[in-house]
Amino acid sequence: MYKINESQAAKELYAQLPLTIEVEDFSINDKVFYPPQKLSITDTPMAIGGKGKLAYFEPWGDVVMFYDSFSENSSLFELGESVSGQDDIEKLSGIITISAYDI
Structure with missing residues (x-):
C-alpha cells in the first residue's frame, strides 16, 4: 500500500x-506501469531515496514502484511511498x- 503525496x-x-493494468519489470530495482493518461509534473518534487518510493518517470509516462535503492534522476518525480507491503513489490507481475x- 502506498501513501501518495499532495x-x-x-x-x-x-x-x-x-x-x-499490466505491471512490468524494468530494471533490477523496480516495477513499472503506464497509466492511461500522462501526469502533470507541475509542483511535483523530485524523487529522492530508495526502497518503497512511488515515482513518475516523465519522459516515458510510466509510474515506477521501487523495491530497492535508486539513483536520483532529473526526470523522476515522487508520487508517494510505501506504508505496507514494501517487500512484496518485487513479486508483482502481470495484470494487477x-x-x-x-x-
Whole structure:
C-alpha cells in the first residue's frame, strides 16, 4: 500500500483509479506501469531515496514502484511511498488492480 503525496501528478494518478493494468519489470530495482493518461509534473518534487518510493518517470509516462535503492534522476518525480507491503513489490507481475483506499 502506498501513501501518495499532495503533488499535482499524484492527484492526477489518484483520479484515474481504479486501474487494472499490466505491471512490468524494468530494471533490477523496480516495477513499472503506464497509466492511461500522462501526469502533470507541475509542483511535483523530485524523487529522492530508495526502497518503497512511488515515482513518475516523465519522459516515458510510466509510474515506477521501487523495491530497492535508486539513483536520483532529473526526470523522476515522487508520487508517494510505501506504508505496507514494501517487500512484496518485487513479486508483482502481470495484470494487477490498483485502487484507492482511505486510511
